[in-house]
Amino acid sequence: MKKKTTIKDIANVLKITPSAVSRALHNHPRISDKTKAAVKKVAKELEYQPNQLASALRSGKSKLVGVIVPRTNSHFFSSVVENMEEELNKKGYNVIFTQSNESYDKECRNIETLLQTQVDGIIASLTNETVDFSHYEKIKAKEIPLILYDRGDNDIGVDYIGIDDYKSSHIVVDHMVEQGCKRIAHIAGYRHTRIYNNRIKGYIDALEKHNLPLEKELILEGDLTVEGGRQKMEELLKLPQRPDGVYAAGDYAALGALQVLLENNIKVPEEIALVGFSNEPFTSLVTPAISTIYQHNEQIGKLVAKQFLKREKDKTWKPQLNKIILDAELIVRASSKKKE
Amino acid sequence: MKKKTTIKDIANVLKITPSAVSRALHNHPRISDKTKAAVKKVAKELEYQPNQLASALRSGKSKLVGVIVPRTNSHFFSSVVENMEEELNKKGYNVIFTQSNESYDKECRNIETLLQTQVDGIIASLTNETVDFSHYEKIKAKEIPLILYDRGDNDIGVDYIGIDDYKSSHIVVDHMVEQGCKRIAHIAGYRHTRIYNNRIKGYIDALEKHNLPLEKELILEGDLTVEGGRQKMEELLKLPQRPDGVYAAGDYAALGALQVLLENNIKVPEEIALVGFSNEPFTSLVTPAISTIYQHNEQIGKLVAKQFLKREKDKTWKPQLNKIILDAELIVRASSKKKE
């Protein structure tokens, strides 16, 4: 039943006041080096652990950052979060982490609870459902930093870190053309989600750049699940003239497509080349390994954390749209290597 | 620059004291229904949000639970955490979540920071490295609930929730024998990790149960990575007499084994059946889909949360070893279906 030691205990031992102890521990210039040393020694002896709650209450800073993640069972998000945490921990912040599970309601509730917990800032990526952004205004009203990543680039008018989806499609198409593809199909996500729309636009413009004709029946919008990928691939195989390359806007869809191709004894990449998107771990594990777009997960995590720390420091900053867009990177694997 | 409303503000509006407001909000029996209603009305009007920090400081309860996860980029852990969070949120707890990244040092630091944040309890799964448990004694000393899951069953003498690894091996071997396997190899994890040791013991005893001879060269210990699985599988293929079934103690190793089998044009499951462990998502995605052990991720998450809530409620509880062991479930897929 041993009590936690407080600054008061340290003060008693040294016959000074708690205020002096507090200042000593924070290296206040008006405390003598002698006292500082003595305080720190006693603090160590008594195993003093500052009570963050008390300090948070008094100073108004909880040293907690709230993070909202759409899902954790995606490699992209979990590695983003991992790096964010690391960076923030270094600066003495802890991360409270919540999942929205792609549900708008849950996202709203997450914001509620995070604000209630008096977090010093919020880092979020929107759910696919989110089209109304009023709940984010609450955060802005509290005047704490709000940083978005991956989803929600233009929506709320704050800092945003993500990759360039439009350009990513260019990179993919450039690569496939370079490998000899002449008719590239696109298994796309739904247009109403901005990132998928950008990928579609990038795909279209890249075709034009390479003087390839745009064929409507080669763009197939759908949900990017394994099953979705299978269906779209089957449709593509039924076309009078088959494509010689397939660019899927998601890895799961790419996997579904690959399964169908292999089941039909179509050689990948010789007959049809395949590229996915996101660098989910399994892409390197299947045979043939799937080429895909790597979104710099780690770097996004770190950049988000740094942006938060920057905003947190500068009290005068007023929220405004500020995008940091990273170039994605193509990882070329067997599924798209027609040439050696 | 609008200030947050406090109970004091509500008190001023109604010309009563903050204590009355506090009690009204908590439905204290000695506050009249009239006052309660009035307080709640004003609270709503002023958009009152209780300051958790203040309440935590005074009451000594932060309503935060610290969770330590070895890694998040594993499907098992992320779904465990997801369900844990949901269950705890329901009861008004927030989750502070930290990763140890399988590093002992990081684990120690995680505990430090969690304790510093004054969490009401800690939920943890040990890293593979952890063999010294003294840092966990600190948690026990603080007399806050400590619940372990998946890793660390007997080590610390507290509540533990996990699956029965020994029995899981029996289930796997039973199934393979039933499918007609006569010589089952085991690509095992290192014995010094308890769960892997239990899987090995289960494998051995199950063979005996089925009157199958135990052949030393069919047990191959190693790290259960894709590459590790590949190597072990290659060793197995070099044996004078090949096994007709392979039970890998991890899905990644199973995948590596599968790759080698397919590269050698060995028919799976006809010539060699294959079973993995953990139900990582990719096991259902590869061809043939890999049979594996499902660890009831969701249920473990929920049970851990419930156990925490139970301990949190009962102040008189003294930590003692208390294991909840779930039976794992075999998911039979193509890779082990020799019979129809």
Add this chain to the structure above:
DNA sequence: TATATTTGTTCAATCGTTTGAGCAAATGTA
């Protein structure tokens, strides 16, 4: 009617730390 009990509230201390103001002693400046 006098006393006991219940009801509804106020009072004041407290959780542990931070922080502006205050003040004496030490040091610097003229």
Add this chain to the structure above:
DNA sequence: TACATTTGCTCAAACGATTGAACAAATATA
């Protein structure tokens, strides 16, 4: 020597909520 500045600390009031004790008013009991 006299005054200004700096140094090193103390004092006391916060931060916002909770809680045991106190107390007046209302109600019940004898």
